[in-house]
Amino acid sequence: MTEMTSRIEAQPSPKVSDEIRKTTCYMCACRCGINVHMQDGKVKYIEGNRDHPVNKGVLCAKGSAGIMQHYSPARLRAPLKRVGPRGSGEFEEISWEEAYEIAVSWLKPIRETDPKKLAFFTGRDQSQSFTSFWAQAYGTPNYAAHGGFCSVNMAAAGIYTMGGAFWEFGQPDWDRTRLIMIFGVAEDHDSNPIKAGIGKLKGRGGKVIGVNPIRSGYNAVADEWIGITPGTDGLFILSLIHELMRAGKVDAGYLARYTNAGFLLDEDGLFLRNEEGVPLVVDRATGDAVRFDTPGALPDLTNGLERQGKTYRTVMQAMAEAFLDPQYAPEAVADRCGITPERIRATAAELARVAFEEEIVLDQPWTDWKGQRHETMVGRPVSFHAMRGISAHSNGFQTCRALHILQILLGSVEVPGGFRFKPPYPKPPEAHPKPNAVGRPGQPLAGPHLGFPMGPEDLQICENGLPLRIDKAFTWENPFSVHGLMHMVISNAHAGDPYKIDTLFMYMANMAWNSSMNTSEVMKMLTDRDENGEYVIPHILYSDAYSSEMVAFADLILPDTTYLERHDCISLLDRPICEAEAAADAIRWPVQEPDRDVKGFQSALVDLGARLGLPGFVNEDGSQKYADYADYMVRHERRPGIGPLAGWRGEDGESEGRGAPNPNQLQRYIENGGFWIGHIPEEAQFYKPWNQGYQDWAVKIGLFDKPLPYVFNLYVEPLRKLQRAAEGHGACQPPEHLRDRVKATCTPLPVWYEPFEEAAVDKAEYPIHALTQRPMHMYHSWGSQNAWLRQITNVNRLYIPGGIWEAEGFEDGDWAEVTSPHGRIKVPVARMDALNAETIWTWNAIGKRRGAWALDEAAPEAEKGFLLNHLIHELLPPKGDGRRWANSDPITGQAAWFDLRVKIRRVPPDGPSEPAHEAQASPVGRGPADVAYGEGFK
Amino acid sequence: MHPAPSVIVFTALSGLGFGLLTWLGLGQPDVLGWAAFGMYFLAYALAVGGLLASAFHLGNPKNAPRAFSQWRTSWLSREAVISVAALLTVAPFAFGRIFLGGAPGWLGLLGAVLCLATVFSTSMIYTQLKTVPRWSQPLTPVLFVAYALAGGALLAGQSTAAGVLLVLLGGTQLAAWHIGDGRFAASGATLETATGLGAIGRVRLLEPPHSGGNYLLREMAFDVGRKHAAKLRVVGLVLAVVLPLLIVLLAPNNLVAIGLAVLLHLTGVFAARWLFFAEAQHVVSLYYGK
Amino acid sequence: MTALPTKTDRKLGLVIDLDTCVGCHACVINCKEWNTSNYGVPLSDSDAYGAAPEGTFLNRVHSYEVTPEAGPAQAVHFPKSCLHCDDAPCVTVCPTGASYKRGEDGIVLVDESACMGCGLCAWACPYGARELDALAGVMKKCTLCVDRIYNQNLPEEDREPACVRTCPAGARHFGDLGDPESDVSRLVAARGGVDLMPEMGTRPVNKYLPPRVKDRMTQEAEPLPSRTDGPSGFLKWLDSALEAL
Numbered sequence A: 001m002t003e004m005t006s007r008i009e010a011q012p013s014p015k016v017s018d019e020i021r022k023t024t025c026y027m028c029a030c031r032c033g034i035n036v037h038m039q040d041g042k043v044k045y046i047e048g049n050r051d052h053p054v055n056k057g058v059l060c061a062k063g064s065a066g067i068m069q070h071y072s073p074a075r076l077r078a079p080l081k082r083v084g085p086r087g088s089g090e091f092e093e094i095s096w097e098e099a100y101e102i103a104v105s106w107l108k109p110i111r112e113t114d115p116k117k118l119a120f121f122t123g124r125d126q127s128q129s130f131t132s133f134w135a136q137a138y139g140t141p142n143y144a145a146h147g148g149f150c151s152v153n154m155a156a157a158g159i160y161t162m163g164g165a166f167w168e169f170g171q172p173d174w175d176r177t178r179l180i181m182i183f184g185v186a187e188d189h190d191s192n193p194i195k196a197g198i199g200k201l202k203g204r205g206g207k208v209i210g211v212n213p214i215r216s217g218y219n220a221v222a223d224e225w226i227g228i229t230p231g232t233d234g235l236f237i238l239s240l241i242h243e244l245m246r247a248g249k250v251d252a253g254y255l256a257r258y259t260n261a262g263f264l265l266d267e268d269g270l271f272l273r274n275e276e277g278v279p280l281v282v283d284r285a286t287g288d289a290v291r292f293d294t295p296g297a298l299p300d301l302t303n304g305l306e307r308q309g310k311t312y313r314t315v316m317q318a319m320a321e322a323f324l325d326p327q328y329a330p331e332a333v334a335d336r337c338g339i340t341p342e343r344i345r346a347t348a349a350e351l352a353r354v355a356f357e358e359e360i361v362l363d364q365p366w367t368d369w370k371g372q373r374h375e376t377m378v379g380r381p382v383s384f385h386a387m388r389g390i391s392a393h394s395n396g397f398q399t400c401r402a403l404h405i406l407q408i409l410l411g412s413v414e415v416p417g418g419f420r421f422k423p424p425y426p427k428p429p430e431a432h433p434k435p436n437a438v439g440r441p442g443q444p445l446a447g448p449h450l451g452f453p454m455g456p457e458d459l460q461i462c463e464n465g466l467p468l469r470i471d472k473a474f475t476w477e478n479p480f481s482v483h484g485l486m487h488m489v490i491s492n493a494h495a496g497d498p499y500k501i502d503t504l505f506m507y508m509a510n511m512a513w514n515s516s517m518n519t520s521e522v523m524k525m526l527t528d529r530d531e532n533g534e535y536v537i538p539h540i541l542y543s544d545a546y547s548s549e550m551v552a553f554a555d556l557i558l559p560d561t562t563y564l565e566r567h568d569c570i571s572l573l574d575r576p577i578c579e580a581e582a583a584a585d586a587i588r589w590p591v592q593e594p595d596r597d598v599k600g601f602q603s604a605l606v607d608l609g610a611r612l613g614l615p616g617f618v619n620e621d622g623s624q625k626y627a628d629y630a631d632y633m634v635r636h637e638r639r640p641g642i643g644p645l646a647g648w649r650g651e652d653g654e655s656e657g658r659g660a661p662n663p664n665q666l667q668r669y670i671e672n673g674g675f676w677i678g679h680i681p682e683e684a685q686f687y688k689p690w691n692q693g694y695q696d697w698a699v700k701i702g703l704f705d706k707p708l709p710y711v712f713n714l715y716v717e718p719l720r721k722l723q724r725a726a727e728g729h730g731a732c733q734p735p736e737h738l739r740d741r742v743k744a745t746c747t748p749l750p751v752w753y754e755p756f757e758e759a760a761v762d763k764a765e766y767p768i769h770a771l772t773q774r775p776m777h778m779y780h781s782w783g784s785q786n787a788w789l790r791q792i793t794n795v796n797r798l799y800i801p802g803g804i805w806e807a808e809g810f811e812d813g814d815w816a817e818v819t820s821p822h823g824r825i826k827v828p829v830a831r832m833d834a835l836n837a838e839t840i841w842t843w844n845a846i847g848k849r850r851g852a853w854a855l856d857e858a859a860p861e862a863e864k865g866f867l868l869n870h871l872i873h874e875l876l877p878p879k880g881d882g883r884r885w886a887n888s889d890p891i892t893g894q895a896a897w898f899d900l901r902v903k904i905r906r907v908p909p910d911g912p913s914e915p916a917h918e919a920q921a922s923p924v925g926r927g928p929a930d931v932a933y934g935e936g937f938k
Numbered sequence B: 001m002h003p004a005p006s007v008i009v010f011t012a013l014s015g016l017g018f019g020l021l022t023w024l025g026l027g028q029p030d031v032l033g034w035a036a037f038g039m040y041f042l043a044y045a046l047a048v049g050g051l052l053a054s055a056f057h058l059g060n061p062k063n064a065p066r067a068f069s070q071w072r073t074s075w076l077s078r079e080a081v082i083s084v085a086a087l088l089t090v091a092p093f094a095f096g097r098i099f100l101g102g103a104p105g106w107l108g109l110l111g112a113v114l115c116l117a118t119v120f121s122t123s124m125i126y127t128q129l130k131t132v133p134r135w136s137q138p139l140t141p142v143l144f145v146a147y148a149l150a151g152g153a154l155l156a157g158q159s160t161a162a163g164v165l166l167v168l169l170g171g172t173q174l175a176a177w178h179i180g181d182g183r184f185a186a187s188g189a190t191l192e193t194a195t196g197l198g199a200i201g202r203v204r205l206l207e208p209p210h211s212g213g214n215y216l217l218r219e220m221a222f223d224v225g226r227k228h229a230a231k232l233r234v235v236g237l238v239l240a241v242v243l244p245l246l247i248v249l250l251a252p253n254n255l256v257a258i259g260l261a262v263l264l265h266l267t268g269v270f271a272a273r274w275l276f277f278a279e280a281q282h283v284v285s286l287y288y289g290k
Numbered sequence C: 001m002t003a004l005p006t007k008t009d010r011k012l013g014l015v016i017d018l019d020t021c022v023g024c025h026a027c028v029i030n031c032k033e034w035n036t037s038n039y040g041v042p043l044s045d046s047d048a049y050g051a052a053p054e055g056t057f058l059n060r061v062h063s064y065e066v067t068p069e070a071g072p073a074q075a076v077h078f079p080k081s082c083l084h085c086d087d088a089p090c091v092t093v094c095p096t097g098a099s100y101k102r103g104e105d106g107i108v109l110v111d112e113s114a115c116m117g118c119g120l121c122a123w124a125c126p127y128g129a130r131e132l133d134a135l136a137g138v139m140k141k142c143t144l145c146v147d148r149i150y151n152q153n154l155p156e157e158d159r160e161p162a163c164v165r166t167c168p169a170g171a172r173h174f175g176d177l178g179d180p181e182s183d184v185s186r187l188v189a190a191r192g193g194v195d196l197m198p199e200m201g202t203r204p205v206n207k208y209l210p211p212r213v214k215d216r217m218t219q220e221a222e223p224l225p226s227r228t229d230g231p232s233g234f235l236k237w238l239d240s241a242l243e244a245l
């Protein structure tokens, strides 16, 4: 027989590529480092960058599919001017010059007369410090990113409670933790680090407890699955707190030293303060009331103070009274939460066991803010993580608060094995700016739009009681809406409530589709005309990189590049890529030049800023200040010596954090793999809020200008101030109809209350909870244009638990009609038993509008894919009081996506899924039939 | 398994063709000259046509010649080699019969053996597949050979032999179906063994790896309804065995009757062969919850 | 020749940890990405943006639900690629000799320049590890990244399969399963690694680590004893705890 001659050699060493270009992934907001292999000038292979602090070499499915995104047929090619009616998708390509002229013709007049007529909202972009700088210079109060509908409950509760939350703000100590409890996380932004962390923890024999109505993904690998009933986590957590307190399993020393547990409360529930306004505690040694930060003083937590006939309780006394109440006993909450009392007790016992019996001690001396030196660092290897499962409910803020309190009671925040902040966090609420919403014609805004109100006086309401912002942020409806309320912008603008706007300017947000609640209605609002036949929202300006659903609704499109074609800046001023042990920031740079007439959106904003003459964007002589975004990244200074990028500053490029702009800065980043990292000194790795070493280091690299030590807020006094206003105190009080709600929900210690929608609907008629989850391999709507990713999931089915499945007589291949108080959808179904018995769910954002994303109109995404969003409303069902209340958290305004209640019915199995929208025209044509990527490299 | 037309045509026609060649090699019927030409032409057309049809199944036919190389291990390769050997051996015998008025009997015998070996090799391609438990049973080769011999006998006008063989074929086919029905369960393969998760409990597919189809599903996860299959079995058996048998037994032995019997038989063979594939369940379908 | 080697010098393969795999599909896509532009013809996608997109993948992740006798149902994400079987039936059935198992390391490969695309090897494989590429018409399968693991053009630390290098959870391990002292062999021994469908007699090299026992906390954790009685009891306890500091 003849041997086959063509067989490869035993140890083949083919050439991999011509060159590796290192940049930052943007297939999601995790921002991993990537090595882009280039061959013949084309992207050949993308792998994770092993040196990168975020992903340390690994890469998720989306990241690996970046090639297909980068070469997607849905990429926009040039600026587009609408020629058909809104929503049709009919456009003509125009030049950038024409596009800028049109944009300026809208934006310039309103800036000079009434800048709030511009509403500028951005999606999940990573340049908020830049876009908000632009919006501030423009002068409109109407700016925010998407956080208000995403996870502001988590962020706000974390910052008000302990100066930082999960995700970008912090992470478990993955190297040391032995038990992690994960609440309501399907994927999260920290995608790769969480997976790597779970892998590491399991490798050490550690344990994962998943709390989630659905057992997939992280919950599938969890050693213990707690299939909680949606919306009841707050109750469950308070019951755990009840159990731990009952058993004396809290870290007394930690509470005394690092929290406001010993702060004294007057009869109004406000802190007893000295003349300088500093809260007081009772010193255990002397019994005197002293400043809480007095060196050497250990606060008395249990006795309070009698002074001039007045009684002052400690915060801890108030907590004991609140949480040891029998209403939080496991038996009392079990049915409601869908968890047995035994399971609740066992969970509390396990947390206590690991926290207190598996204590770890690092031989690492450190000095605290009061000057006391400690020889070791004591750790409690219990950690927590949570995301939208607890935050996207109307009781989410308080639930997130409860979870932070649980962590703090166990003494497991900022200690080895526990939860650790990532710079620039910790940063307490007082250290954040206050909101600003007073716009003046032709003038920039006085300060940043978003901030942290510390009481009623910081709300943004004008004299007549009307909201200053189009989204009604910072009003009594949602006083601590620190991320704004992007989900209310279109419906408020459409209703002219609180006022009409002229131009809606959006960036990277599919607001005509999966980003909106009540999607079909939102599409109508965007296309609605007034009595003169003019669009109710007169101008819509939008930047997208792809032919999304939202594109069809804009009048003018500024086409962005792909992430491999532009400069981006992931900055310490914004949401950097820091890890718990280091500060870090990163850039993107064009590893390939665009082959279309497109421009990085930030560069387009730089141009527009100059054409509008915005301060900060023009030189004194009126000429354009920055050539493009790359130029801004290098030369812009927010405070003297502090710019968007912290690495290689100073003329010689040798400074970190602070220093003059360095013209070679971007080159240095590129040489270093696209990122900069500055390690926190060893003695400053833990106890950051109280660690002198950390505070000094943070000042040195410019995170803040003076040390900012603080204690955790078990008790949030600003919330109490809101309540007091509702009780009738002070100059700024809520309107009558909101008083009771503010009193009941803005409690300074966490409470649980029934989610609003649940309370408003007939539970017998709508007995089922309906949820969505993010698929790990898809990023919202972007994934469907990706030839590889869409093969994994191009149809989403509604998963139904066995009990309901059998009761309704469902069979494989069936379809169902699902109805909520707001709408009706028809969708394919499937069975799942590893699921809370009252919950149904589906993958998020798989359904697509026909004609979008350069897909065939018969694409399965449109035929069988669907959005749950049609069932979710931005308002609660009418209560009969003549008002429509927002379907949001009453404190932060966070959209309550997961409060949805539905009923379900079997229907004949037959598509398409409903509602079936008519097709939009594709401004980019259709993708090719066959793809054989890699052919070019053979 | 996907009942691909090319493979059904290939196995059915080439089986019949090699069956006829077997009979011709044995000198039954003892034809010469033009009559021989007609019969050999038919036999070659069926055998070669079948083999050519199989080439349509190939993704990359330009490498087909390499299929002769692996006869030591591969039944498909053996089939290729033996079929060519059979066709080449029968060719001079046929030449003698057609043009020279005769040919050595041993050559015909050798050809006949090779023809049957070809059919046997074809059958072994399926029989060897443990992954398709229905096929992986001793009756599969018997069945293929029985089809070839019975069909060949019919074509060759060997009424008595055909009658006997059809009865045998019917029996074998019934037995093969019966045994085949229990083979998957007997193989021991379940979703629990396939995933190694049986120690935890009962396993069910929750989500397939991809929303759409793929090569494996198209090739190996064909689903045929049980009722439909039962009906087709009856049709196949009646057409391939019962009716031809009745014709052979009752009808006068003429060309029309033979032609009709052959036609019915062939239709039956197609139905049975379609079922042979369609009913065969590949163990990989377990992974897809089929 | 498509005969199997009687013995291979090494048995390179993968160990997949079902206790850790979160079902993220990273390995699926990175495998596609590496293999579409490296060994052999590209892994094509038909009707890529159409109504029935379908392409070639060398590794796919299924999700299963497992229901124990007692306790809640579990979900298991289950990646599957070629298991590089010792008794690989896909090799012996191949008529062209295109399929072969290497004597030096046990990797099962397809020589695409010899393959005629008959599909028989895919039929012979119990695991669905081989897919005929619709555009190229040749058989594709996991190569164990033979063009990475020895590749002198890659840094040493990168000489591992693409799917292993990319797996965020660290659920995939690569090594010599013929060497009982190797990390992977120890892992298999420690965690009770199993063969898939042993009844098929293929003797797979790749092993699967089954999920650990789940949902036992209620049985194992001792409930906390009550130390305190209502708020005042708790505060008393707290006071003494602070005293002890």
Ligand SMILES: Nc1nc2c(c(=O)[nH]1)N[C@H]1C(S)=C(S)[C@@H](COP(=O)(O)OP(=O)(O)OC[C@H]3O[C@@H](n4cnc5c(=O)[nH]c(N)nc54)[C@H](O)[C@@H]3O)O[C@H]1N2
Binding pocket: A028, A029, A124, A150, A151, A183, A184, A185, A186, A187, A188, A189, A190, A191, A211, A212, A213, A214, A228, A229, A230, A231, A232, A233, A387, A388, A389, A390, A393, A771, A772, A773, A774, A775, A776, A777, A778, A779, A780, A844, A898
């Ligand atoms: N791959 C991928 N990654 C992403 C994204 C993406 O689209 N794809 N999107 C990014 C964005 S913008 C965001 S905001 C994050 C969100 O990250 P996640 O918060 O992980 O996002 P969701 O998928 O909304 O997950 C919510 C989870 O909460 C559970 N849940 C719902 N209600 C409850 C409840 O009442 N209690 C408990 N305990 N659980 C509940 C759901 O079952 C689900 O598992 O992900 C980011 N990362």
Ligand SMILES: Nc1nc2c(c(=O)[nH]1)N[C@H]1C(S)=C(S)[C@@H](COP(=O)(O)OP(=O)(O)OC[C@H]3O[C@@H](n4cnc5c(=O)[nH]c(N)nc54)[C@H](O)[C@@H]3O)O[C@H]1N2
Binding pocket: A123, A124, A146, A149, A150, A151, A507, A508, A509, A510, A511, A513, A514, A515, A516, A543, A544, A545, A546, A547, A548, A549, A550, A560, A561, A562, A563, A601, A772, A773, A779, A780, A781, A782, A844, A845, A868, A869, A897
């Ligand atoms: N039912 C339900 N709905 C939800 C959620 C849920 O859990 N359940 N989650 C909500 C949450 S948290 C979020 S964050 C939203 C997310 O929803 P969206 O904000 O709609 O997110 P995407 O679909 O990612 O859309 C962003 C847009 O950005 C465009 N884009 C992508 N890359 C670029 C680029 O480089 N430049 C520019 N200019 N544009 C680009 C995309 O083409 C797309 O049109 O969905 C919300 N909707």
Ligand code: SF4
Binding pocket: A025, A026, A027, A028, A029, A030, A031, A032, A055, A058, A059, A060, A061, A062, A063, A064, A191, A192
């Ligand atoms: S998690 Fe994935 S998509 Fe997101 S940045 Fe990292 S590699 Fe890219």
Ligand code: SF4
Binding pocket: C020, C021, C022, C023, C024, C025, C026, C027, C028, C061, C077, C079, C166, C167, C168, C169, C170, C171, C172
């Ligand atoms: S990459 Fe790892 S965790 Fe993700 S599916 Fe593959 S094996 Fe599982």
Ligand code: SF4
Binding pocket: C081, C082, C083, C084, C085, C088, C089, C090, C091, C108, C124, C125, C126, C127, C128, C129, C130, C141, C202
């Ligand atoms: S898994 Fe399948 S393809 Fe791989 S060696 Fe085993 S039988 Fe062959």
Ligand code: SF4
Binding pocket: C093, C094, C095, C096, C097, C098, C099, C110, C114, C115, C116, C117, C118, C119, C120, C121, C122, C138, C139
């Ligand atoms: S498809 Fe190719 S590798 Fe597979 S058996 Fe046929 S010739 Fe061999």
Ligand code: SF4
Binding pocket: C030, C031, C032, C034, C035, C058, C059, C081, C082, C141, C142, C143, C144, C145, C161, C162, C163, C164
């Ligand atoms: S070893 Fe290589 S070819 Fe095999 S599954 Fe992993 S990445 Fe794919």
Ligand SMILES: [Mo]
Binding pocket: A149, A150, A151
């Ligand atoms: Mo989000």
